[in-house]
Amino acid sequence: MQNAVELRQVYKQYGSHPAVHDMTLHIRMGEVFGIVGPNGAGKTTLIEMIEGLRTADSGDIIVLGLDVRKQAKAIKQRIGVLLQSTSIPDKARVGEVLALFSSFYPSPMDRGQLSRFLNLEDKMNEAVKSLSSGWKQRVSLALALINNPDIVFLDEPSMGLDPNARKEMWAMIHRMKEEGRTIVVTTHYMEEAQTLCDRVAVINQGRLIAVDTPRKLIATLGGTKRISFKAANQMSKEALEALTGVVSLEWGGDYAGLNSNDMDQTLKGLFQLAADEGWTVSELRLEDGSMNEVFTQLTDQGKKVSV
Numbered sequence: 001m002q003n004a005v006e007l008r009q010v011y012k013q014y015g016s017h018p019a020v021h022d023m024t025l026h027i028r029m030g031e032v033f034g035i036v037g038p039n040g041a042g043k044t045t046l047i048e049m050i051e052g053l054r055t056a057d058s059g060d061i062i063v064l065g066l067d068v069r070k071q072a073k074a075i076k077q078r079i080g081v082l083l084q085s086t087s088i089p090d091k092a093r094v095g096e097v098l099a100l101f102s103s104f105y106p107s108p109m110d111r112g113q114l115s116r117f118l119n120l121e122d123k124m125n126e127a128v129k130s131l132s133s134g135w136k137q138r139v140s141l142a143l144a145l146i147n148n149p150d151i152v153f154l155d156e157p158s159m160g161l162d163p164n165a166r167k168e169m170w171a172m173i174h175r176m177k178e179e180g181r182t183i184v185v186t187t188h189y190m191e192e193a194q195t196l197c198d199r200v201a202v203i204n205q206g207r208l209i210a211v212d213t214p215r216k217l218i219a220t221l222g223g224t225k226r227i228s229f230k231a232a233n234q235m236s237k238e239a240l241e242a243l244t245g246v247v248s249l250e251w252g253g254d255y256a257g258l259n260s261n262d263m264d265q266t267l268k269g270l271f272q273l274a275a276d277e278g279w280t281v282s283e284l285r286l287e288d289g290s291m292n293e294v295f296t297q298l299t300d301q302g303k304k305v306s307v
Contacts, residue, residue, distance in 0.1 A: 004182040010059035034197035042206040080149035086140040090129035109148040134165030190291035232279035243269040
């Protein structure tokens with residue numbers, strides 16, 4: 001599969017602090033690629049170098065077959081960028097803003113098609129200041145798509161959105177992928193990375209410490225699985241904690257949760273314990289590990305992990 005982005009030993013330093021340290025990775029055409037990491041990990045610097053907004057101290061960055069150092073202007077015509085916040089004049093109408101940004105490009109996307117794609121038809125005559133945060137984010141996304149880009153960079157696309165608006169944003173990202181676009185997402189929401197992304201890169205202290213599919217990262221590094229069930233008065237917390245495979249116990253009033261590194265043996269012991277103590281395992285739920293667990297483990301370690 002052709003790569004949309006290739007980085008080869010990219011390095012960027014501010015003062016004495018390396019912001020991006022000898023990073024090598026690739027992003028495939030047509031995939032949703034996630035970049036996650038704690039604050040100050042180097043995510044923004046990395047993305048801005050790929051977009052041509054910052055210059056790497058050393059290394060090569062190739063975007064759509066073009067060298068960012070030599071062909072940044074051509075690259076900017078073929079990418080779209082959704083920032084965490086976009087400053088649009090409050091009194092401007094949505095249709096006016098789209099028309100203005102459309103004029104910046106030689107072959108812009110049809111505005112009618114774009115407004116239908118984002119369900120903005122009924123908002124075209126409304127002032128930006130009258131829109132909710134979710135609708136403002138749609139307008140910002142429209143501006144990122146107005147040049148019909150091959151690659152779309154989304155910086156924290158769900159930040160500040162309510163759960164419904166977040167699901168709608170995710171649906172639009174899936175639709176962009178179906179159109180054949182490459183999507184690069186930076187996010188602090190591990191659920192977002194797990195739900196949306198084909199592959200995820202975990203960055204810490206300027207270094208790439210893991211990159212793979214969410215499923216493989218969870219299987220390799222997630223470690224534990226969660227067993228939750230309705231709590232009973234007869235339960236012994238000490239006995240639950242002593243079950244084979246249990247690494248921690250969660251107690252939430254009307255429920256109990258066991259984090260286990262050997263689910264089969266923990267379940268076997270759980271049902272035997274319930275029989276011995278005279279209570280019933282009810283409302284049982286089994287859950288795999290999550291990207292939250294992967295993120296915590298990797299960023300706590302702060303070192304590269306082969307997966």
